[in-house]
Amino acid sequence: MRNIKYIGTKATEDAFFDRTQIIWTPGKIDTVLDEAVATEMLRFAEFEDAGDAVGGAGVAVGAVALTPTGLAIGGVKPTSAQKTQINAVLSGSLVEHRDHLSRFDTAMSQSLYSRVGITICGNSITQGYYANDVVTPNNPVFEQRGFCGQLRDRFALANGTVGIGAITFADSRCTLGGGANLNESIGLTRAGGARINAVGETATLTLTEPATEIWVHGWWESDAKCEAWTYSVDGAADETASISALGSDKDYTVKITGLSNATHTLVIKPAATPTKQVDIAGFSVFSSSQSGGIVVNRFGKGGGYLESLFYPMSNVGANPRSNRLTFGRTETDLAVLAFGANEASVTGEGVAWTPTRYRTALLDLVNYLTDTYGCSVLLASLVRQNPTQVGSYGEEAFYDIHREIANDNQHVAHFDLSLSDKWATYSAASAAGLLIDNVHPKLIGHSDIASLMYRGLMT
Numbered sequence: 190m191r192n193i194k195y196i197g198t199k200a201t202e203d204a205f206f207d208r209t210q211i212i213w214t215p216g217k218i219d220t221v222l223d224e225a226v227a228t229e230m231l232r233f234a235e236f237e238d239a240g241d242a243v244g245g246a247g248v249a250v251g252a253v254a255l256t257p258t259g260l261a262i263g264g265v266k267p268t269s270a271q272k273t274q275i276n277a278v279l280s281g282s283l284v285e286h287r288d289h290l291s292r293f294d295t296a297m298s299q300s301l302y303s304r305v306g307i308t309i310c311g312n313s314i315t316q317g318y319y320a321n322d323v324v325t326p327n328n329p330v331f332e333q334r335g336f337c338g339q340l341r342d343r344f345a346l347a348n349g350t351v352g353i354g355a356i357t358f359a360d361s362r363c364t365l366g367g368g369a370n371l372n373e374s375i376g377l378t379r380a381g382g383a384r385i386n387a388v389g390e391t392a393t394l395t396l397t398e399p400a401t402e403i404w405v406h407g408w409w410e411s412d413a414k415c416e417a418w419t420y421s422v423d424g425a426a427d428e429t430a431s432i433s434a435l436g437s438d439k440d441y442t443v444k445i446t447g448l449s450n451a452t453h454t455l456v457i458k459p460a461a462t463p464t465k466q467v468d469i470a471g472f473s474v475f476s477s478s479q480s481g482g483i484v485v486n487r488f489g490k491g492g493g494y495l496e497s498l499f500y501p502m503s504n505v506g507a508n509p510r511s512n513r514l515t516f517g518r519t520e521t522d523l524a525v526l527a528f529g530a531n532e533a534s535v536t537g538e539g540v541a542w543t544p545t546r547y548r549t550a551l552l553d554l555v556n557y558l559t560d561t562y563g564c565s566v567l568l569a570s571l572v573r574q575n576p577t578q579v580g581s582y583g584e585e586a587f588y589d590i591h592r593e594i595a596n597d598n599q600h601v602a603h604f605d606l607s608l609s610d611k612w613a614t615y616s617a618a619s620a621a622g623l624l625i626d627n628v629h630p631k632l633i634g635h636s637d638i639a640s641l642m643y644r645g646l647m648t
Contacts, residue, residue, distance in 0.1 A: 284567070284645035285603040286595045293565035293646075296522035300348055301481045306520045307344075308355075308486040309337050310498070311527030314571055316489025319629045332360070334632055337487035339639035344483040347647075351482030352475035353398060355519055358383055363472075366391040375408040377471035377488065377515050382408060385418070385459050386466040394455040394472055401450050404473040405443045405457065406518045409435040416465040420457045422448065427458070440470070440514045450476065473519060486519045494542060495528040496550040513554070516562050523646075524558050525604075526551070527569035529587035530628060535580050544586045552594060559600045567646075568595055569604040571638065573615045574628035604645055606638065 284290075296305045309315055317335020332338050332353065345351065356362060357377045365371070367389035375382035383392035394403065403422075409415045409432075417432040422445065430443045445455070459467050475484070490498065498512050516524055528551070532542035555566050568591035573584060588605070595603035606612045611621040618624050623634035630638065 283604055283606065283608045283641050285592065285605060287602055287645065287648075289595065289599055289602045290523065290565040290567065290646075292563060292600060293523040297483075299481070300483060303481055304351060304475075304520070305481075305483045305522050306354075306486065307340075307483060307523045307525065308488065308516055308519050308521040309340075309525040309527065310488045310515075311490075311525075311569070311571075312493045312531050313489060313491035314530070314629060315487065315527050316491055317487070317635065318489075318491060319625045320632050320635045322625065322632050331489075332487065334635060335487070335489070336630070336635040336638040336642070337485055337489070339636055340643055341483075341485035343639060343643040344485065348482050349477060351477045351484050352400060352402075352473075354473055354475075354484045355486040355488065355515075356394065356472045356474055357381075357488070358392075358471060362395050362397060364393045364395070366393065372468065375410075375468045375470050377406065377512075377518070382468055382470040383457075384466055384468055385457065386463055387459065388461075388463060390459060392457045392469050396452045396454070396474060398452065398474075399450045399476045400453055400474045401446070401448050401477065402475040403445045403448070403453065403455055404475075405430070405445065405455075406470040406472065407432070407441050407443065408468040408470050409437075409439040409441060410466070410468065411437040414466055415468065416460055416463070418457055418459055418467040418469075419461075420445070420455060422455055423453055440518060442473075442518060470518070484519070486521075488515065492531065493528075494531050495526070495547065495554070496542070499550070499554045513557060516558060516564065521558075521562060521564050523565045523567060524562075525567045525569055526554070527571055529570060529591065530572065530574060530584070533580060533582065533584040533587045534574065534578050544582055544590060547587055548590045548593075551590060555594055555598065555601055559598065564600075566598075566601045567604055568601060569606075569642075571606050572612070572618065572624070572628055572630060572634075573607055575615050578627050604642060606641065609637075609641060611637075 293305075296303075299305075315335070315337060317331030317337060320334035320336075320338075321330045338353075341353070355377055358365075358371060358381050363383075365383055368387060369383055369385045369390040369392055371381035372384045373381045375384065385392060396403075405420070412434040415435075417430055419427040419429050421427050432441060432443065435441060455472075457467070457469060473484075473486070529547070532547050551568075555568075558564055558566055570588035570591050591603050592605075595601045607614070610617065611623065612618050615624075615627075618630075618634070623630055623637065625631045625634075
């Protein structure tokens with residue numbers, strides 16, 4: 190992003206620096222910026238469009254002066270380092286090695302005709318903790334207001350509404366009845382999946398937003414243990430899912446399509462006379478009849494660690510092999526991995542999440558994703574937490590691993606939130622009013638992360 194356009198006519202240009210909104214144009218998409226981002230741009234941006242030149246004498250507006258050679262604040266031009274940093278922010282360079290996301294770019298070039306899947310996995314920040322500005326967990330609100338939900342909204346503005354994507358059994362819209370129970374080893378990531386194996390047991394998805402398609406993701410442990418199931422939509426007659434013997438350790442997806450664009454209730458049941466188990470890992474939900482668009486899937490786990498979710502050598506209790514299938518189930522084109530903060534914390538260090546161990550687990554997963562699913566990977570280094578919460582290895586020791594892997598892998602890039610002035614340190618983010626505690630963003634913080642990530646991906 191280089192050209193900044195004024196809102197209004199020539200008569201309003203002199204008041205430009207007092208305006209609360211400006212428009213910037215990454216590619217073909219016009220985006221209205223909020224006051225906070227506009228202010229930061231105004232402080233340091235340099236105009237390159239010759240049409241914005243102001244002639245000989247500088248024009249001062251309040252404490253800001255636009256001169257023929259650049260922008261000055263209080264009569265003092267920004268330092269070279271300041272300009273380099275802000276230009277990185279404005280040009281989308283919070284994403285280092287952006288050219289490594291060519292597979293994602295190829296998918297985006299076809300987004301008018303086929304869906305593009307972005308799957309974000311991480312800890313409580315990815316889950317959207319405290320995006321309601323209170324220290325009270327509320328998963329549906331986190332879904333909508335966390336940075337993942339707000340990133341989804343930004344893509345929807347440009348590409349149309351496609352739906353909310355993946356829903357796990359940790360969501361309040363999923364309920365179990367009749368004795369059905371959660372089984373952690375079969376869920377989408379570590380949220381747990383539903384196991385049904387008796388008459389009267391059910392797994393129900395009650396949607397609060399319109400949907401035209403519901404995908405049911407299942408797990409087939411073996412032919413000897415698993416069987417097909419039935420389902421009903423909005424109380425209609427039961428239908429039998431089209432599933433036959435799959436062998437052992439297979440994931441599958443049943444796609445329920447052709448629904449009216451309205452809210453729906455899906456009830457999954459075992460066979461009329463069940464003799465085996467039914468394992469349901471979770472759902473994907475789409476609300477558009479259009480063939481294209483961008484889907485943002487959110488898989489955040491409060492207190493989650495990379496290794497406990499995805500690394501095969503882990504013995505924490507999850508099923509890493511099943512968890513990894515999440516990326517295939519959701520047809521991922523860009524996998525965003527936002528870990529490192531919990532591993533770097535005092536608690537993380539207490540269970541021996543060393544940088545060396547973290548590198549081994551992360552590199553193993555990255556290679557799996559780029560080789561097995563042929564997707565791009567974005568390693569995200571997000572909020573810098575209160576130093577009192579960080580263990581002896583230091584936070585950057587883990588985020589440096591993100592940089593190293595992105596530097597060495599042609600299909601991996603690095604999103605570094607600290608390249609933005611206000612996120613450079615915990616103190617800076619706290620002083621800017623972006624955090625609610627030692628590490629979690631408030632609503633405004635989630636909004637800013639979504640804006641910066643969207644800008645980095647789309648420029």
